[in-house]
Amino acid sequence: FNSAWGYWISAWVGNVSYAVIVFSALSYFFPAFGDGNTWQAVLGASILLWLIHVLILAGIRQAAVVNTIVTVAKIAPVVLFVGIVAVAFKLNVWTLDFTGLGNASLGTIAAQVKSTMLVTLWVFIGIEGASVFSARAERRKDIATATVLGFFTCLALYALVSLLSLGILSQPELAALKNPSMAGVLEAVVGPWGAVLINLALVISVIGAFLSWTLLAAEVPHVAGKDGTLPKFFGRESERGVPSTSLLITNLLVQAFLVITLFAQSTYQALFYIASTAILVPYIFSGAFAAKLALTGESYQGGEGRTGPLVAGVLATIYGLWLVYAAGPAYLFMCAILYAPGIIFYVWARREGNQRVFQPVEAIIAVALVAVAILAVYEMWTGAVSAL
Numbered sequence: 001f002n003s004a005w006g007y008w009i010s011a012w013v014g015n016v017s018y019a020v021i022v023f024s025a026l027s028y029f030f031p032a033f034g035d036g037n038t039w040q041a042v043l044g045a046s047i048l049l050w051l052i053h054v055l056i057l058a059g060i061r062q063a064a065v066v067n068t069i070v071t072v073a074k075i076a077p078v079v080l081f082v083g084i085v086a087v088a089f090k091l092n093v094w095t096l097d098f099t100g101l102g103n104a105s106l107g108t109i110a111a112q113v114k115s116t117m118l119v120t121l122w123v124f125i126g127i128e129g130a131s132v133f134s135a136r137a138e139r140r141k142d143i144a145t146a147t148v149l150g151f152f153t154c155l156a157l158y159a160l161v162s163l164l165s166l167g168i169l170s171q172p173e174l175a176a177l178k179n180p181s182m183a184g185v186l187e188a189v190v191g192p193w194g195a196v197l198i199n200l201a202l203v204i205s206v207i208g209a210f211l212s213w214t215l216l217a218a219e220v221p222h223v224a225g226k227d228g229t230l231p232k233f234f235g236r237e238s239e240r241g242v243p244s245t246s247l248l249i250t251n252l253l254v255q256a257f258l259v260i261t262l263f264a265q266s267t268y269q270a271l272f273y274i275a276s277t278a279i280l281v282p283y284i285f286s287g288a289f290a291a292k293l294a295l296t297g298e299s300y301q302g303g304e305g306r307t308g309p310l311v312a313g314v315l316a317t318i319y320g321l322w323l324v325y326a327a328g329p330a331y332l333f334m335c336a337i338l339y340a341p342g343i344i345f346y347v348w349a350r351r352e353g354n355q356r357v358f359q360p361v362e363a364i365i366a367v368a369l370v371a372v373a374i375l376a377v378y379e380m381w382t383g384a385v386s387a388l
Contacts, residue, residue: 001349003282004224005342009335010125010279011217012250016257017271018210019045024179025202028195035179042262046255048207052214053251059240070208075157077201081186082160088189089167096170103171117326118276123158125279126216127151217254218247231348277331278338280323287316333376340373 023044024036033041100106107115127150165174165185177184180202186194222243225234238244261271291313293299294306324332343366350357358366 001224001229001346002339002342003285004220004229005339005345006278006281006335008217008220008224008250009338010275010282011213011220012253013257013271013278013338014125014275015049015210015213015217015250015254016261017275018206018213019049019254019258020261020271021179022048022203022206022210025183025199025206028183028199037261039262042258045258048210049251049254049258052211053247055211056214056218056247057238057240057242057244059242070204070211074201074205074208077197077205078157078161078182081182081198082157082164084189084194085164085168085185086160089164091167093170094163094167098166100171106171114326117323118273118331121279121323122272122276124151124154125276126213127154214247214251217250218243221246221250228349228353230345232352273327273331274334274338277324277327278335280320280327281339284317284320284324287313287320289313291317333372333379336369336372336376337380340370343370 020036020041022036023033023041026044027033027036027041030040032038033044035041036045097103099109100112101109106112127147161182165182168185168188169177174181174185180198183195183198183202186198188194221230221234222237222245223235224230225232225236225246234243234246234249236243236245291310294310294313297306300306346366347357
């Protein structure tokens with residue numbers, strides 16, 4: 001249950017961050033949008049949210065076609081960026097304090113790696129998204145192909161953009177850039193038109209991601225509702241096969257969080273940190289379950305190798321636990337607040353299925369989660385910690 005609930009939280013909070021970054025990019029042309037958290041930006045994001053809602057209600061396939069077109073449109077400018085920056089790349093800039101040890105505020109290399117873990121995780125969240133839509137796939141092998149292709153494409157583009165940018169501007173200069181930082185990098189190479197290109201491309205890209213993740217965020221509770229993990233009403237569909245109930249609930253939550261960003265002045269970074277932290281529970285559970293299956297031999301055929309999956313599962317679990325440590329208390333507290341209400345829906349679903357609500361260990365975990373959530377609310381109310 002907590003895997004499904006946490007994945008859903010990550011998906012819809014991620015959508016809030018997309019809405020913020022879209023209007024942060026548009027502020028290059030319309031300064032009133034600020035960092036994407038002004039009232040004008042929140043109003044625009046709300047309109048965009050419900051336009052996407054209507055598009056998806058028109059049918060999953062129609063939305064998928066639009067998403068495919070947007071995907072092609074958003075990759076082209078990134079490839080162009082890589083090509084231009086590669087030509088302008090300066091090795092002496094790239095090697096200037098490459099380790100960051102010359103800047104005391106960055107800390108040791110280990111501290112630098114730790115501080116970037118949630119950012120790196122955010123980049124790759126959704127790589128497994130094809131499996132979420134596996135029930136809608138015509139061929140099962142397309143799921144594996146989409147996952148592998150998505151991973152390596154994302155890895156290549158992320159590595160190239162990150163490394164090549166360090167050959168254009170120094171680390172302090174990059175850190176001072178406004179989102180989207182790619183715009184500032186390209187502007188330093190070719191002038192203002194570079195920033196215009198990247199900001200327009202980002203708007204197209206993130207609107208596409210907004211659409212994709214709205215589909216994903218609605219599909220997760222929909223599937224969980226159909227298999228009894230969440231209450232059955234989450235599994236309802238429209239005549240067009242759209243998960244209409246889960247879509248509506250998801251977008252109402254996104255809308256509520258958009259309003260919160262207005263009053264809390266939340267930034268894109270704060271929101272994707274929350275989304276990254278929220279998804280750690282399903283990722284850790286997935287790694288641990290893979291290791292368990294490899295140990296017990298469940299779902300494996302006789303003679304089928306299990307060492308590789310066992311090692312992968314153990315490493316994934318350890319890495320996930322380390323990410324929990326890297327996340328820090330502020331974002332863990334925020335996630336406790338978001339996870340705790342899930343207990344209500346867990347109890348609801350168990351009673352619908354005429355099942356025992358809690359095993360003794362589960363009851364202890366539930367009480368502990370509520371206690372941490374209450375503590376988190378208090379700490380945030382007093383200003384001791386702040387995730388937003």
